[in-house]
Amino acid sequence: MMAVCRPDIAKRLKAPSDLAREKLLDVRHSPEDWPRWLAAAGLPDRARFQVVSFDFSAFAIQAALDGLGVALIRAPYIVADLREGRLVAPFPLAIEETQLRWRLIYRPEARSHAAFRTFRRWLLAKARAEA
Known part of the structure; x- marks a missing residue:
């Protein structure tokens, strides 16, 4: 950035x-x-x-x-x-991008389904492993 x-x-x-x-x-x-x-x-x-x-x-x-x-x-x-010189960086300072954030959006009643809970645990584990 x-x-x-x-x-x-x-x-x-x-x-x-x-x-x-x-x-x-x-x-x-x-x-x-x-x-x-x-x-x-x-x-x-x-x-x-x-x-x-x-x-x-x-x-x-x-x-x-x-x-x-x-x-x-x-x-x-x-x-x-x-x-092309239309934009310039006035200072030699750049920062690293922050990690992208993802959100799991679901209906509240989905929490009561075992399949959803299993999927959610798997998805969170994958996200943590790749972070």
């Missing part, structure tokens, strides 16, 4: 603390990403930053391309934008 923005915005950013003057473009399904990036940059207090949240990474990328702020994006999503 890397912070990216348009080159004109990057020129205003001399240090990560300068992000307090820009909007942080966030993706709702990954609310922990900016706090992790900011902490890695030595800025653990997210409260002093303005955050604009989007439902999808594509929207956050487009907002960054439109000059609305700085987005924290997975590099594979923006290879062409970086190569």
Whole structure:
């Protein structure tokens, strides 16, 4: 995950603390990403930053391309934008992606079925083994 923005915005950013003057473009399904990036940059207090949240990474990328702020994006999503210079990384800091989270959604009455409980135990064991 890397912070990216348009080159004109990057020129205003001399240090990560300068992000307090820009909007942080966030993706709702990954609310922990900016706090992790900011902490890695030595800025653990997210409260002093303005955050604009989007439902999808594509929207956050487009907002960054439109000059609305700085987005924290997975590099594979923006290879062409970086190569063409439409987006730049103003700081050499990147964080590892967090593990994907899965949820088992079921009706409450399913818990009373032995087959479901067996499946659930198996699924959880597989997930733990691969974590």
